[in-house]
Amino acid sequence: MAAPANAPIPFPHRLRDAGIAGLVAMALAVPFLGLRTVNLDQGLVVQTNLAYVPLAGVLVFLGRLILGLLAGPLAKATAPLANWRPPASTQRLRPWGGPLLVLAAAALPFLPFANRYIIDLGTTALIYILLATGLNITVGLAGLLDLGFAAFYAIGAYTCALTTTQLHWGFWPALAAGGLASSLFAVLLSLPILRLRGDYLAIVTLGFGEITRIVILNWQSLTGGPNGVSGIARPTLFGLTFDRRAPEGGHTFSEITGIAYAPEHRLIFLYLLILALTALAAYTVARLRRLPIGRAWEALREDEIACRSLGINPTMVKVSAYATGALMGGLAGCFFAARQGFVSPESFGFMESATILAIVVLGGMGSQAGVIIAALFIVVLPELARGFADYRMLAFGLAMILIMIWKPGGLLAGRLPTIRLSTAKPKPVAEAAL
């Protein structure tokens, strides 16, 4: 974005640029505006009305010209915003950022304005944060593009659904099973695609995502096909349910605590549960980044050949990245299934994979804070814009384009080092020497 500020484009160039845009608009306007099919008595006939064509050309010409002239001042005016970096003095506060954020999020359901809708929206946002945290390991850290991440989400959800309905497991063992099953499938998937990179990897992962969905859709005897699975066990707190009446031999939360039963309790519990899962996942990733395995993920993204020359086995690094990412996807899926009480294949289509990937890319690859901001943006913004009804996807698209113009590397681009020599504890001898 520095180019327009440094070298203003001369006016004749802008004029020519706008002229070309106008001509293209006129060429497009001929079929779009100039020709119209009309249903008359003698059948469908084409009416020509070329009056709109020059109009379209002039409008686009003027619009392009004005935009071009405004681009420079606009970029200059927004430059401080685009180049904003947290001041260095906030570095000391960084370790506190995560816990404070979790505390603030935990307080949300108890705030006066919190209602069912807000808590539900928060829960959805947290599911996406957990999913994107998982995908961020594969895509952001290890640099392995995955266009079929919803497959792991689906496997986690269906594992939870089937173990609780068929095997009558409780929620907690099913949660563990969901995460592990996803991981296992990720290992199986990663074995055939280890040699692929770039576009080819993208295509195969896209295929895996679709295959998973289609298998679930068609394996009627196991998954119920398009009808899905219902009656999935609800999450419990130390065996306590959040129902009005206790199941046989069990107790409800309200019975034991003496708090009067309210249907919101379940919502708040679900919200706090996914918050805890997500916080744990984010903490784990932050720790993993500092460990040999996490550094190997990033090194693999940077240069696979250099990794091999240092004795790092790229296969193990890739498999572990896929498996760890899928583990988190599976946990999110399992939680999703238990929250809804129902799963069906249509929740796990390509749009889901694309949304999760959009969160990772928008947030800035590899950045946990970026994932949180982007997930809130993608989940909450369309909700806020509900008033605009038909135009909300338009507004959403516009917002995405603006972000890509101003922050092409994602909202929080730029990588944080995992360790600094200046803060690492020096040897006592070295300290004395200084």
Added chain:
Amino acid sequence: MTTEPLLDVQGLTMRFGGLLAVDGVDLTADRNRITALIGPNGAGKTTIFNCLTGFYRPTAGRLLLRHPTRGPIELQKLKGYGVARTGVVRTFQNIRLFPSMTVLENLLVAQHQTLMPKSVFSLAGLLNLKGWRAAEEAAVETARDWLRRLDLLAVADEAAGNLSYGMQRRVEIARAMSTNPLLLCLDEPAAGLNPRETRALADLLAGIRAEHGIGILLIEHDMGLVMDISDRIFVVDHGARIAAGTPAEIRNDARVIKAYLGEPDADDLAHAGVGAP
């Protein structure tokens, strides 16, 4: 100082389809010695390196590494990354760092083999147990030592990709040395360095040879550097070894002069550092 043989290459042959890139080359590299591999462009030097370090699987030949603790190891039978684990570590002609990671992180990735078991499937690391913390601190100290020796301490927290070319070359050597290698293979380490940096490199390599008890194998075009620091030189041309010997012997070898210059010409030879008295 002992100079027992470390690496023994016998009949190394590498064929790419119809192209015979390396044809039955024999060479040895000794502990505490700098061995240079020279030859005109396209002679097959880097191919030999790629075979040695596990990036190519040789068509034929035996690469025997005499490992002090693991005994003799046939490198050509190992998987690519396995060679580095035996202590044969290389640098690249076109530098290959992890550009967006810091210099220190580059050196810590290099210590993956020592750190990984200490993190116990990452569990000890996740729980930040004492054993893990000690291992990481030791790794940082190793990195700090090499950064100090290569005068990189000031840029330890910079992204490696932002450094100047000469610095990146040094980071690559520091990274290779942090793996605690047995045989350091350098592919044109002086390429792109200015004369002052080249002299510093010569001092550094001589220092490593003197202090670390490892072997150094070197591909280099800078004849001044090669003649100055090498203990033994192997010359290859068109994939075959044409000469081997001390710098003094190589300087006066008629076949080497012919390979490099075609017709011997006093001015050219003096300029290349070959044939000088």
